[in-house]
Amino acid sequence: MYKPKPEMSSCAEPIGTTASKSAIVDWSAFDAALFDLDGVITQSAQLHAQAWQETFDPFLKERARQLREGLVPFNVITDYAQYVDGKPRLDGIRSFLQSRGIDIPEGEIDDSMAAMTINGLAKRKNAVFLKLLHGQGVSIYPDAAALLQALRGIACQTAIITASRNCKAVLEVTGLTDRFDVQIDGNVARELNLSGKPAPDTFVEAARRLAVQPRRAIVIEDSIAGVKAGRAGGFGLVVGVDRADRKAQLLAAGADHVVADLMELGAGTGHG
Numbered sequence: 001m002y003k004p005k006p007e008m009s010s011c012a013e014p015i016g017t018t019a020s021k022s023a024i025v026d027w028s029a030f031d032a033a034l035f036d037l038d039g040v041i042t043q044s045a046q047l048h049a050q051a052w053q054e055t056f057d058p059f060l061k062e063r064a065r066q067l068r069e070g071l072v073p074f075n076v077i078t079d080y081a082q083y084v085d086g087k088p089r090l091d092g093i094r095s096f097l098q099s100r101g102i103d104i105p106e107g108e109i110d111d112s113m114a115a116m117t118i119n120g121l122a123k124r125k126n127a128v129f130l131k132l133l134h135g136q137g138v139s140i141y142p143d144a145a146a147l148l149q150a151l152r153g154i155a156c157q158t159a160i161i162t163a164s165r166n167c168k169a170v171l172e173v174t175g176l177t178d179r180f181d182v183q184i185d186g187n188v189a190r191e192l193n194l195s196g197k198p199a200p201d202t203f204v205e206a207a208r209r210l211a212v213q214p215r216r217a218i219v220i221e222d223s224i225a226g227v228k229a230g231r232a233g234g235f236g237l238v239v240g241v242d243r244a245d246r247k248a249q250l251l252a253a254g255a256d257h258v259v260a261d262l263m264e265l266g267a268g269t270g271h272g
Contacts, residue, residue: 034159037167038170049076053073081224126165160184198225214235219237
């Protein structure tokens with residue numbers, strides 16, 4: 001685990017920095033930390049990428065067969081990061097299919113998994129993800145566990161903001177259900193008609209429920225869409241978490257800092 005050097009001071013850098021420098025944060029300047037779930041707190045991003053691959057590849061294979069075209073499979077690194085990561089499930093499907101020039105019917109919310117529609121693919125992806133989640137389980141990133149513990153020690157509020165509708169299941173599997181003061185997931189977003197990332201709506205709703213001003217909250221995200229959402233919401237600091245060699249993209253999306261280890265944020269260095 002990374003431990004800040006004694007000589008490093010705690011200071012939050014101004015918004016809009018163009019390079020990732022020392023990411024030690026003055027936590028007395030903030031009242032809350034707003035986290036993405038997959039890829040930041042839990043290692044479930046890999047499960048999501050695999051679920052997307054198992055959803056899209058049979059669809060792409062059948063389409064290629066019908067059109068007598070070559071098959072270009074779903075890429076779990078580049079396609080996942082660019083088109084589906086951090087976005088609501090339906091938006092991710094639309095984005096990926098558009099990138100391939102594929103247009104299929106929207107369908108209805110009660111479509112079966114076999115339906116060749118946007119909603120059918122969404123239902124299929126969800127079923128695959130839940131199968132993987134309960135079959136393989138999911139781990140918590142050690143640096144995330146350490147940061148959550150440190151934030152509890154300095155009485156900093158925390159929230160989970162995720163496009164996933166399986167947030168509750170993931171938190172239950174990992175034993176994190178009670179570690180966050182607020183949870184805004186895909187189900188809440190749908191109920192309140194909130195636009196998903198890269199729109200800032202879900203982050204803003206989390207701040208509202210925590211009774212903190214956006215400028216007094218830190219957004220911690222590993223997705224391009226999530227970083228853009230944090231920037232668009234006017235949050236006091238937007239931190240990109242680089243677990244997949246995306247530093248340049250996260251900075252370009254508007255991250256003030258990009259860290260490989262969440263303990264670089266220095267919550268253990270004191271508060272106030």
